[in-house]
Amino acid sequence: MKITFLLYDAYGTDGTVRATANLAGALADRHDVEIVSCHRTADRMRLTPAPGVKVRTLVDLRPASRHHPGRIAGQRARDTVCPHDTVHHGPTPPSALGEERLARFLQDTDADVVIATRPYLTCFLAEHGRPDQLRIGQEHAGRDLHPEALRDDLDRAVSLLDAYVSVSAADARAHRRALHSAPTRLTSIPACSPAPRTEPSSGQSRTVVTAGRLTAPERYDRLVDAFAKVVAVHPDWTLRIYGRGPERGRLRRRIHELGLHDHVLLMGPRTPMDPEWAKGAIAVVPSGAEPSGLPLVEAMGCGVPVVSTDCGHAPREIVTHGEDGLLVPAEGAVEDALADALCRLIENDAERRRMAAAARRTAVCFRPRHIAAQYQALFTDLRPELGSRSRGSLPRGGRPAARAGLPPWRRALERVGLAGLGSPVEVGCRVLADGSIAFHADRPALTPDTWNLVLRPRDAAAGDAVRLRLEQRTEGDGRGLRAVLDKASWSLAEGHWDVYVQHVNGSRSRPVLAGPVETARLLDPAARRPSDAGCTPWIPYPARDGALALRTWRRPAHAEVTSVAVGDTAIELTGSLHGRIARAHHYRFRARLQGHQDRAFDAPCHVDPYGDFHIVIPLTTAAEHHPGTAARWDLRLSAYGGPELRLGMLTGDLADRRDITAFPAAHRSTPEGRLTVQLCLTPDHDLALTTREAVLSPRS
Known part of the structure; x- marks a missing residue:
């Protein structure tokens, strides 16, 4: 049997793309499976297709393409189907070219089953699909969430299909009530989530995790308000919000209004999310509507109990209240209910551990194999003859399908001076309890003991490359290769390191694409505790081009800032000194104007015998020394006869925290106007202070 999935943009990372990729991979064990993406908006798919899954794109919309929207003005589709779908108002609206190619594909394809994954595609399949195909639409959003005009479009289309599959039973019932006379099979099959490729959560972190699109229906605003209540009781806990969307700016402002910049972090998108879920002790879904429940299942698979609003469909079908998570009312005093549920799990370790085990x-x-079996049963029930069209299982050791879109690894090769050599290999890594890093290639196309894992500093002056022999794994099932960068054996210079593999004789090299990057142990309080050795974190991370890289710091003496308080009269910094040499001196705080060694000011600073420090920067002092134009000040602890330490935020799991750790501004009135004083981070994660004036208008 040949099965085709229609995706609008397979190069994104939303829940529909993830669920489709997971299901396609499971069905590919028995069938020929193809994902057809209406558009291509990136060099490669963020979610690598499973072996056996082919990917086809109808229109290339990458910036260099001649079909990019900026080059096909006036080519938007006219009299298109499903005009009320939100894709018409997005960055890549349907075009005449795209609709022509999609219609031609549906007429020419030899697929036995075609599955459309969003309203626009469902309507298109109903209008242009062939009757000899098994035509199936999927509902990933929920009937009640669609505006009335879009529901009308969908109702007409669904009546022409063979089946329409919702991800929740409640939504399927809503469709049956509305379309009781339609001949279409209206049923529900949940979204699927594969077993995580990461270690499950230890439950020991003091971190709450949530993920999704930062849009108004997701209601992250009320989660932030709820977490303010949590922090008032449990100030050592933090909330991480993963995702991108139009609400990001508003959420940031609310975080600053509530003084939560030390406790609530906007992390941006992550793919895959499994390593991030595993960093949490609790997961939370505050949504006003959660039709698919995919974030719930992903978090639970990583051994994280969930707190979710009981917002109708998927949550109550997935979470059993009191067993594997907690459900709170979706209406009324939701902030209080969320805060109470989070505090309940924070304060009850035994209950949290019990729910974590039940969640898994x-x-x-x-x-995916369970969900694929339900789809297989649906296909066979609708068209019994399809039950005999299985091509047999694809051997796990068979040749995998070609990866879609690999140009980024070419850039990775160029960056390390190896352009044109070899094809990429995926390597994941895990930070160990002592800060060492274990690299692993689970399905390598490499021979044991004949390849080295090589780390090369981007700054050639930082030293020589590090070479580690890739050896056969002995733990687990013994498959794959492993190499360990031992913290006790290596001292890496500060900077960024690129990772690739090289044959032991130096004849061949291959770039490394990042597999799962597991850094949960870097959030362990013990890993962030000051030590006599100074501050030497190693943080692996996936680079923008998908390559695996490493960020390192080496500070024998360092002043680590752990909290920042911004008030009406002063900015206060609290932290600890790292390194024996750092704790052997008395310090004063000094802010030095960048580019002017002779311009500086001091501020009150107290360092106790244990190396904990507290600094108060009065806004009046910053105003008195403001040079009159926008200025940046380096922040240091200066010892009398000892080292000068930059203040920074180096510990933790973030290789680049500049867009994540943001500080609210403080303001001071001056005769000329108003002075804004604000902390920021440098690329090296050192703290700096900016001062700038906003001249008030005569009417102000």
Whole structure:
């Protein structure tokens, strides 16, 4: 049997793309499976297709393409189907070219089953699909969430299909009530989530995790308000919000208004999310509507109990209240209910551990093989003759399908001076308890003991490359290769390091694409505790081009800032000194104007015998020394006869925290106007202070 999935943009990372990629991979064990993406908006898919899954794109919309929207003005589709779908108002609206190619594809394809994954594609399939195909639409959003005009479009289209599959039973019932006379099979099959490729959560972090699109329906605003209540009781806990979307700016402002910049972090998008879920002790879904429940299942699969609003469909079908998570009312005093549920799990370690174990058991029911079996049964029930069209299982050791879109690794090769050599290999890594890093290639096309894992500093002056022999793994099932960068054996210069593999005789090299990057142990309080050795974190991370890289710091003496308080009269910094040499001196705080060694000011600073420090920067002092134009000040602790330490934020799991750790501004009135004083981070994660004036208008 040949099965085709229609995606609007397979190069994104939203829940529909993830669910489709997971299901396609599971069905590919028995069938020929193809993902057809209406558009291509990136060099490669963020979610690498499973072996056996082919990917086809109808229109290339990358910036260099001649079909880019900026080059095909006036080519937007006219009299298109489903005009009320939000894709018409997005960055890549349907074009006449795209609709022509999609219609031609549906007429020419030899697929036995075609599955459309969003309203626009469902309507297009109903209008242009062939009757000899098994035509199936999927509902990933929920009927009640669509505006009335879009529901009308969908109702007409669904009545022409063979089946329409919702991800929740409640939504399927809503469709059956509205379309009781339609001949279409209206049913529900949950979204699927594969077993995580990471270690499950230890439950020991003091971190709450959530993820999704930063849009108004997701209601992250009320989660931030709820977490303010949590922090008032448990100030050592933090909330991480993963995702991108139009609400990011408003959320940032609310975080600053509530003084939560030390406790609530806007992390941006991550793919895959499994390593990030595993950093949490609790997951939370505050949504006003969660039709698919995919974030719930993903978090539960990583051994994280969930707190979710009981917002109708998927949550109550996935979470059993009191067993694997907690459900709170979706209406009324939701902030209080969320805060109470989070505090309940924070304050009850035994209950949290019990729910975490139950959550992992629940997630097994949503594994792709179980969901694929339900789709297989649907296909056979609708068209019995399709049950005999299985091509047999694809051997796990068989040749995998070509990866879609690999140009980024070419850039990775060029960056390390190896352009044109070799094809990429995926390597994941895990930070160990002592800060060492274990690299692993689970399905390598490499021979054991004949390849080295090489780390090369981007700054040639930082030293020589590090070479580690890739050896056969002995733990687990013994498959794959492993190499360990031992913290006790290596001292890496500060900077960025690129990772690639090289044959032991130096004849061949291959770039490394980042597999799962597991850095949960860097959030362990013990890993951030000051030591006599100074501050030497190693943080692996996936680079923008998908390559694996490493960020390192080497500070024998360092002043680590752990909290920042911004008030009406002063900015206060609290932290600890790292390194024996750092704790052997008395210090004063000094802010030095960048580019002017002779211009500086001091501020009150107290360092106790244990190396904990507290600094108060009065806004009046910053105003008195402001040079009159926008200025940046380096912040240091200066010892009398000892080292000068930059203040910074180096510990933790963030290789680049500049867009994540943001500080609210403080303001001071001056005769000329108003002075804005604000902290920021440098690329090296050192703290700096900016001062700038806003001249008030005569009417102000």
